[in-house]
Amino acid sequence: MTDLALEKTATGTVRRLSPAPFGIGVLLIVAYGVPPLVASEYLFDAILTPFLALALAGLGLNILTGYAGQVSLGSSAFMAVGAYAAYNLALRLPGLPFLLDILLAGLVAAAVGLLFGLPSLRLRGFYLAVSTLAAQFFVQWVFNKVGWFSNDSPSGIVTVPPLSVAGLPLDSSAGRYLFALGVVTAVTLAVWRLVESPTGRALVALRDHETAARVIGIPVLRVKLLAFAVSSFIIGVAGVLWAFAYLRTVEPAGFNLDRSFQILFIVIIGGLASLRGAFLGAALIVVFPLLLARLGEALLGGLFDSGVLEMSQRIVLGLLIITFLIAEPAGLTALLDRAWNRICGRFRRAG
Amino acid sequence: MPAVLSEPVVPPANGNVPSALAVEALSLSFGGVTALSDISFAVAPGEIRAVIGPNGAGKSSLLNVVSGLYRPDSGRVWLGGHSFAAVPTDRLATLGVSRTFQNLALFKGLSVLDNVAAGLSHRLRAGVLAQVIGLPAARRERAEAQAKAEELLAFLHLDDVRDRPAGTLPYGTQKRVELARALVSRPRLLLLDEPMAGMTLTEKRDLSGHIRAARDDLGATIVLIEHDIGVVMGLSDRIAVLDYGRLIADGTPDDIRNDPVVIDAYLGVAHDLEAGEGI
Incomplete structure (x- = not known):
């Protein structure tokens, strides 16, 4: 009856076309097309491939921390679970195609993430962060103690088999990069669909006002656990890339608390609750030490040895994070947006 | 004439039409502090019911019990024919109940x-x-x-x-x-916790219109907590008055305006009426 009156005015809104699809298209063409033509092995192995793996991990953590508002310090544990799961699947079920290995490794990481997500049903903020530390230490301990996971390798170090997909060998620097890029593209697409879906909105609702979310009928417990599962799945897949596409030799110590913090910093610097943020943050985290090393060498020469480099890295990174938290909590994404708007504004005025 | 305190309601069977909301002998305390003490009243479908009272009288606690955020120590809540010792918040929306928050x-x-x-x-x-x-x-x-x-x-x-x-x-x-x-x-039942707090006079007038329209056009029964007595008197069909967790009056705006108990506890002398408290 009265609905009629309401419906009249409801239609007819025009949505602005964003330049995003075009930009993403160009970016993808460049990412797939340009490096294989021009990049050196060093660029692939030291920068591009680790960048992709870390960006994916950042994307995973961003779902949990940026969108759903649940702090986690256990990311690298889930990377380790993904890496070791894929290693064991490849080792023990050699018949399985590698893409299926990745999927299963992600699911194993999701299951572990779900388990360590259970405390989130009762804990919040700082307390939850501490409980995710348990995941970090427990998982690392298990991989150190239980020889089965590393196929009884005495050092705990495992070397993964060379990468090949559907009979196609990808064991060159470029091949491993392209493989990682493919995985990252697919997962990012799915994540984008997720955060744009009603479930993605529910994650943000949960973060912004949990009580209101409950009252309007968002299944809060289910959504929280889902956030942990999806986030861990993606971080697990990032771990597979880390092991199979980047390092090819992994040990539990490589997935330590430092790595967890690194992923958290990627999310903070890049921008919480932003897909671009994970990529921007990862780019900064990967490139920044290299720049710092070059700069230090140029300025201080021989005085700037690896010890000094590592220390100065931590100091500068710490300062950077403090600066971002104070000056731009929305991260590089917001900085970039503002710059972009300013450029557009100038164009409009000029034109 | 003093407003009649409603008898303890036995809600659904009472009349032909079940109440949109009824609370029956609700009590709630935090530690030793009593927030609600033996509160019973019923809201008929299509009614706009205000809940007023001084700060700390238990108004928000009452809404939180009805929406399941607090579990009462004793008493029951009736929502559309179902009775609950503790309202399941997760099912609140499915039960046809919505709410807004004070902040x-x-x-x-x-x-x-x-x-x-x-x-x-x-x-x-x-x-x-x-x-x-x-x-x-x-x-x-x-x-x-x-x-x-x-x-x-x-x-x-x-x-x-x-x-x-x-x-x-x-x-x-x-x-x-x-x-x-x-x-x-x-929703069949809409709970509003101080929907007009901090609003300007014009905004309040607009919102009053929207609330009335929510009832008239969308068919919602409305229970609202509000401090602005002017707004409350103009908007509500009935008013429940809480003081120290007790229901001290429940009646039409006219009943409430003239109730000596309410005037003592909350309204004060007549010339304060128009100004209200929430400004």
Whole structure:
């Protein structure tokens, strides 16, 4: 009856076309097309491939921390679970195609993430962060103690088999990069669909006002656990890339608390609750030490040895994070947006 | 004449029409502090019922019990024919009950449209995979939710801010968005906790109109906590007065205005009436 009156005015809104699809298209063409033509092995192995793996991990953590508002310090544990799961699947079920290995490794990481997500049903903020530390230490301990996971390798170090997909060998620097890029593209697409879906909105609702979310009928417990599962799945897949596409030799110590913090910093610097943020943050985290090393060498020469480099890295990174938290909590994404708007504004005025 | 304290209600069987909301001998205390003490009253369908009383009288506690955020020590809550010792908050929306909060409870990072559409979360059936893949059922469900949200935006004149993040809007507008989110599911019972706190006179007048329209056009029974006595007297069909967790009066605005107990406890002398308290 009265609905009629309401419906009249409801239609007819025009949505602005964003330049995003075009930009993403160009970016993808460049990412797939340009490096294989021009990049050196060093660029692939030291920068591009680790960048992709870390960006994916950042994307995973961003779902949990940026969108759903649940702090986690256990990311690298889930990377380790993904890496070791894929290693064991490849080792023990050699018949399985590698893409299926990745999927299963992600699911194993999701299951572990779900388990360590259970405390989130009762804990919040700082307390939850501490409980995710348990995941970090427990998982690392298990991989150190239980020889089965590393196929009884005495050092705990495992070397993964060379990468090949559907009979196609990808064991060159470029091949491993392209493989990682493919995985990252697919997962990012799915994540984008997720955060744009009603479930993605529910994650943000949960973060912004949990009580209101409950009252309007968002299944809060289910959504929280889902956030942990999806986030861990993606971080697990990032771990597979880390092991199979980047390092090819992994040990539990490589997935330590430092790595967890690194992923958290990627999310903070890049921008919480932003897909671009994970990529921007990862780019900064990967490139920044290299720049710092070059700069230090140029300025201080021989005085700037690896010890000094590592220390100065931590100091500068710490300062950077403090600066971002104070000056731009929305991260590089917001900085970039503002710059972009300013450029557009100038164009409009000029034109 | 003094307002008659209602007898302890035996809600659904009492008349032909079951109450939209009834509370029966509700008591609640925090530690040793009594928030609610043996409160009983019933709200008829289609009624606008105000709950007034001094700060700390237990008004918000009452709403929190009705929406299941607090579990009462004793007593029962009747919602549309069901009786609960503790209302299941997770099922509140399914039971046809919506509420707003005293302090803004919007999802600041979501757009206005998404905030309002979130009010239909309890109706979504599609799984997360179906949503990610974009199966037809999931797409249809979402389109329906958005269409309904757009209707509410039009209803409350929020079209202009449709795509703005809710957190960036002025206070009064945010209050309206919260009302839209509560109304989008077409609740049978709408609980409003100080919907007009901090609003200007014009905003209050507008919102009163919207609340009345929610009842007249959308068929919601409304229970609201409000401090502005002028607004309350003009808007409500009946008024319940709480003081120190007890129900000291329950009647029509005229009953309440002239009730010596209420005047003593809350309203004060006559010339304060117009000014109200919440300004």
